[in-house]
Amino acid sequence: MSGLEQSIDGEVWIRLGSFLGILLLMLLWEQLSPRRVALPQRAWRRTNNLLLVIVNALLVKIIMPFGAVALAFYAQQQQWGLLNHVELPLWLSLMIAIVLLDMLIYWQHRLFHVIKPLWRLHQVHHADMDYDTTTGLRFHPIEIILSMLIKFGAIILLGPVAMAVLIFELMLNGSAMFNHGNIRLSLKLDRPLRWLIVTPDMHRIHHSIHRHEADSNYGFALAIWDRLFGSYQTEPQEGQVNMRFGVKYQQDFQQTSGLWALLKMPFTLNPPMKKDDD
Numbered sequence: 001m002s003g004l005e006q007s008i009d010g011e012v013w014i015r016l017g018s019f020l021g022i023l024l025l026m027l028l029w030e031q032l033s034p035r036r037v038a039l040p041q042r043a044w045r046r047t048n049n050l051l052l053v054i055v056n057a058l059l060v061k062i063i064m065p066f067g068a069v070a071l072a073f074y075a076q077q078q079q080w081g082l083l084n085h086v087e088l089p090l091w092l093s094l095m096i097a098i099v100l101l102d103m104l105i106y107w108q109h110r111l112f113h114v115i116k117p118l119w120r121l122h123q124v125h126h127a128d129m130d131y132d133t134t135t136g137l138r139f140h141p142i143e144i145i146l147s148m149l150i151k152f153g154a155i156i157l158l159g160p161v162a163m164a165v166l167i168f169e170l171m172l173n174g175s176a177m178f179n180h181g182n183i184r185l186s187l188k189l190d191r192p193l194r195w196l197i198v199t200p201d202m203h204r205i206h207h208s209i210h211r212h213e214a215d216s217n218y219g220f221a222l223a224i225w226d227r228l229f230g231s232y233q234t235e236p237q238e239g240q241v242n243m244r245f246g247v248k249y250q251q252d253f254q255q256t257s258g259l260w261a262l263l264k265m266p267f268t269l270n271p272p273m274k275k276d277d278d
Contacts, residue, residue, distance in 0.1 A: 011067050015169060022177050026133040026181050030132055033184045034182050035185075035201070035240065038182060042130065046134045068148070068165050069162050069166045069169065072155050072159075072164070076162065080159055082159050083161070097168070098164055099222070102168065102171075116273050120266040120269070121266050123266070123269065124266065128246060129253055130182075131180065131204055133180050172221055180207075197221060198221060203220075204236070207246075209244040213237070216233040217231065249272060255269075
């Protein structure tokens with residue numbers, strides 16, 4: 001087996017094990033210590049959100065048989081990208097790559113809120129009328145593919161080592177499940193954590209039904225970007241317990257939770273892009 005094939009095979013099993021482990025942990029945490037009372041239809045929502053994850057995984061595997069880690073390994077062999085032409089200690093190279101990739105995700109996220117065709121895709125994530133760890137996995141397949149292409153471009157230009165990409169992928173996936181969790185963290189823990197990582201109370205504001213709140217707190221992993229680029233909001237106007245989720249222009253539960261409804265949403269639900277929809 002070639003080094004590239006080993007990289008592909010290894011990445012799949014590491015990411016799958018990490019995904020299942022964190023998902024089960026978060027589901028248990030949500031059951032034992034919830035931040036909010038979940039909607040009565042929680043089982044239906046979760047089931048369809050997770051079915052969308054399976055659809056996405058199958059489609060990506062068919063369309064893109066190799067992942068970001070394998071591409072980084074190949075780029076290193078071909079000496080593509082800036083970091084493959086700079087002599088740095090491994091720890092510094094890892095840190096630079098992870099921080100820059102996380103900043104890329106922040107700006108990609110903001111872009112998907114601003115450009116209407118991209119928002120039509122991203123609204124699938126925001127239309128969830130409740131908020132738990134499965135919300136963090138709920139993305140339209142086309143958005144997943146576009147995100148992968150953006151990430152691939154960044155890897156080719158930046159040239160991070162494969163280990164950095166693997167760490168970043170695990171961090172991003174784990175962060176998405178954690179910061180979308182319906183879990184209770186004490187304020188004494190949440191406030192200092194917010195200076196380092198995105199916490200559930202911080203990111204939950206981003207899923208508010210009020211668009212000016214949804215257009216804040218874009219970060220997924222590192223918390224620095226929202227403060228640095230002026231998109232940070234401390235608390236929702238209705239409070240963490242009483243705030244409402246979803247998009248104002250579609251509050252029909254069946255149209256925002258079924259698998260088929262989610263897959264067709266970008267093509268059937270035409271969102272207003274005005275900012276004064278509160």
